[in-house]
Amino acid sequence: MASHDSVVSPAGILLDLDGTVFRGNELIEGAREAIHTLREMGKKIVFLSNRGNISRAMCRKKLLGAGIDADVNDIVLSSSVTAAFLKNHYRFSKVWVLGEQGLVDELRLAGVQQAKVPKEADWLVISLHETLTYEDLNQAFQAASGGARIIATNKDRSFPNEDGNAIDVAGMIGAIEASAQAKTELVVGKPSWLMAEAACTAMGLSAHECMIIGDSIESDIAMGKLYGMKSVLVLTGSAKPGEQRLYSPDYVLESIKDVTKLAEEGILL
Amino acid sequence: MASHDSVVSPAGILLDLDGTVFRGNELIEGAREAIHTLREMGKKIVFLSNRGNISRAMCRKKLLGAGIDADVNDIVLSSSVTAAFLKNHYRFSKVWVLGEQGLVDELRLAGVQQAKVPKEADWLVISLHETLTYEDLNQAFQAASGGARIIATNKDRSFPNEDGNAIDVAGMIGAIEASAQAKTELVVGKPSWLMAEAACTAMGLSAHECMIIGDSIESDIAMGKLYGMKSVLVLTGSAKPGEQRLYSPDYVLESIKDVTKLAEEGILL
Incomplete structure (x- = not known):
C-alpha cells in the first residue's frame, strides 16, 4: 500500500521566548503582532522556554507587560x-x-x-x-x-x-x-521529551499537529525533529544564517514578525 | 660499577600550608613548635601553597599572626x-x-x-x-x-x-x-615544575637536597616524587590513613607536630 502523507496545517504553535519573542527584556519587533495573527488564525499557542530561573507567573507578567495575553497553563518552562x-x-x-x-x-x-x-x-x-x-x-x-x-x-x-x-x-x-x-x-529543558510532552498536553494536541518556532537549532529545531513537529527557525537569536547542524528546520524566517509568510505560502492555514 | 646511594639529610623543607600548618585560619596544634625545631636544626624552610587567592604579603601576615616568622621570599604561592x-x-x-x-x-x-x-x-x-x-x-x-x-x-x-x-x-x-x-x-599549582623550581630557587638548593611535607598525595607527595625530593605525608588534611594512590610518601606522620620523630629516626639530621 502506498502511504499517503496528508498535509496537516499545524493547529498548535510552540513558541520559544528568548531569542524569538524577547531579546533580554526587550520585545522583538513585530512579535506581538505575529502572536495576534496566529491567534486570529485560530492557532493555540504555548510559550515555552528553557529558562529555569523564572516561574510561569513571572513569565506571564513579562508577557502581559509586553502586551501579550497568556494563561499560566499556556506557559511551559524548564x-x-x-x-x-x-x-x-x-x-x-x-x-x-x-x-x-x-x-x-x-x-x-x-x-x-x-x-x-x-x-x-x-x-x-x-x-x-x-x-x-x-x-x-x-x-x-x-x-x-x-x-x-x-x-x-x-x-x-x-x-x-x-x-x-x-x-x-x-x-x-x-x-x-x-x-x-x-x-x-x-x-529537563528542550529538546527533552519532558518539555515536548508538557507543551502538547497543555494544548491537548499530538506532536504531529504542532509546529515549533524558535531561534535555537540545538533545542528548538532538534525538539521539532525528535517529536515529529514542523519546525521554523528564526534568525533573531542564537542561530546564524546558513548554519548547518544535525537537525535542519523545515522553514527559516528572518524573524517572528514574518510569520505571515507562512500563511502566504500555505504552510499555516 | 656499583652505584652508591649517598644518604643526604635534606637541607631544605618545602612546607605546605593548608591542611599541614593551618586548617582554615586555625593553626594546627604544634605547627609553630615544629617549624622552630626545623629551624633550630638549621633547615631552610619555604612555605608553599596552591592558594592562588592570596599574595605572599597576605600569607606572611597570616604566618606572623600565628607566631611564625617568614620572609616574603620564603613564601611560594600559586x-x-x-x-x-x-x-x-x-x-x-x-x-x-x-x-x-x-x-x-x-x-x-x-x-x-x-x-x-x-x-x-x-x-x-x-x-x-x-x-x-x-x-x-x-x-x-x-x-x-x-x-x-x-x-x-x-x-x-x-x-x-x-x-x-x-x-x-x-x-x-x-x-x-x-x-x-x-x-x-x-x-600552575603543585605538582607542577613551576612550583617545585620556584621553591628550590628560593632556597638556593637542588631538589634532591629538599624534603616536602604536606597533606595532599596528589599535589605534595606527587611533587616530591616527580622532582626527586623526599616526601612526608601528614594526616591533618585531605589524605586519609592508609589511602593508596599512584604516589606513595616516603614517610607518614600523624601531624606536623611529630616532626621530631624524623630526627629521632635519623631521617632529618
Whole structure:
C-alpha cells in the first residue's frame, strides 16, 4: 500500500521566548503582532522556554507587560517541568536548589520538599542563577559531594541578552561536576521529551499537529525533529544564517514578525 | 660499577600550608613548635601553597599572626608563581582575572598588564574566588569566549576549612570550560615544575637536597616524587590513613607536630 502523507496545517504553535519573542527584556519587533495573527488564525499557542530561573507567573507578567495575553497553563518552562517531574516521580525526595526564586516558587507550587541543609538533599536542582555567589556554589557542592543526584533545568551554554551572550546553566553544571566529581543525570529543558510532552498536553494536541518556532537549532529545531513537529527557525537569536547542524528546520524566517509568510505560502492555514 | 646511594639529610623543607600548618585560619596544634625545631636544626624552610587567592604579603601576615616568622621570599604561592610565569614568558600579554585581590596584587607586583575589558584579554587567569558573583563568572566567560587562553593557579577540587571541605578552583575552571567550550592550557599549582623550581630557587638548593611535607598525595607527595625530593605525608588534611594512590610518601606522620620523630629516626639530621 502506498502511504499517503496528508498535509496537516499545524493547529498548535510552540513558541520559544528568548531569542524569538524577547531579546533580554526587550520585545522583538513585530512579535506581538505575529502572536495576534496566529491567534486570529485560530492557532493555540504555548510559550515555552528553557529558562529555569523564572516561574510561569513571572513569565506571564513579562508577557502581559509586553502586551501579550497568556494563561499560566499556556506557559511551559524548564522550572515548572522540573518541578512536575520531581513531584510525579520522586515525591519522597528532598531537593536543594542552585537557582533562583522562580524555580523555588514552581517547586513549592508542585509540593516538592526542600532540604533544610545541603547534606540532606536527595536531589540537587541546577538552574540559571544570575545572582549566584560563592556560597551558593559551595552549598550546591556540599549537596553533590554528599551524594545528591543532579538534575538540571537545562544545559544551555549561554543565553542572549542586551549585551550579547551571558554564561548560562552549563557553567553552573560545570562548576559542580568538576568539583564534586559528579554527573548530571537528567537535563529537563528542550529538546527533552519532558518539555515536548508538557507543551502538547497543555494544548491537548499530538506532536504531529504542532509546529515549533524558535531561534535555537540545538533545542528548538532538534525538539521539532525528535517529536515529529514542523519546525521554523528564526534568525533573531542564537542561530546564524546558513548554519548547518544535525537537525535542519523545515522553514527559516528572518524573524517572528514574518510569520505571515507562512500563511502566504500555505504552510499555516 | 656499583652505584652508591649517598644518604643526604635534606637541607631544605618545602612546607605546605593548608591542611599541614593551618586548617582554615586555625593553626594546627604544634605547627609553630615544629617549624622552630626545623629551624633550630638549621633547615631552610619555604612555605608553599596552591592558594592562588592570596599574595605572599597576605600569607606572611597570616604566618606572623600565628607566631611564625617568614620572609616574603620564603613564601611560594600559586598566585606569585603564576604572576612570574606570565611576566617571564608573556610580557606583552594582557590578562583578565577570575580571582581575588591577592592574585591581582601579585600580578601588579610582577608588572603583568591587566586587560580593561574581558574581550581584550590574551589570558584568563582562574583562581579561587571566595566572594565570586555571577557577574565575575560572566566576565570570565566573556574573556574565554573572546579567545583568551586559560591559565589556572591550581585545580584543587576542594580545600579544607573550618566547616569541612569547600569548593575550590576546579569548580571555577569547570564553569568556564563548560560554558565557553574552552580548555585550560596550564595549571600552575603543585605538582607542577613551576612550583617545585620556584621553591628550590628560593632556597638556593637542588631538589634532591629538599624534603616536602604536606597533606595532599596528589599535589605534595606527587611533587616530591616527580622532582626527586623526599616526601612526608601528614594526616591533618585531605589524605586519609592508609589511602593508596599512584604516589606513595616516603614517610607518614600523624601531624606536623611529630616532626621530631624524623630526627629521632635519623631521617632529618
